Amino acid sequence: MKLYIVSFGAGILVGIIYALLQVRSPAPPAIALLGLLGMLIGEQVVPTAKRMIAGEPITVAWFRSECIPKISGAPPATTAAAAASVSTVAEDDSKAAP
Numbered sequence: 001m002k003l004y005i006v007s008f009g010a011g012i013l014v015g016i017i018y019a020l021l022q023v024r025s026p027a028p029p030a031i032a033l034l035g036l037l038g039m040l041i042g043e044q045v046v047p048t049a050k051r052m053i054a055g056e057p058i059t060v061a062w063f064r065s066e067c068i069p070k071i072s073g074a075p076p077a078t079t080a081a082a083a084a085s086v087s088t089v090a091e092d093d094s095k096a097a098p
Contacts, residue, residue, distance in 0.1 A: 077090075
């Protein structure tokens, strides 16, 4: 139930922002999609900031495993699958070399 109330409150807030920006709701598709992308990216600011405050490094591997799946909706790549794809690329490159 709490999730529905929070979602409803966020919708009201977005409606107020649309009114202040004088954008019709629902917004034109391009504006709405950019807004959704901004929300997805904005959600990743908090975990990134928490990690920085804790003194943990922000690595590409961490970003790919934690942030990219949440932004893109793609399933997170496992470490073994990522390592396998890297080794496959390395093997292909070594075979192509004269």
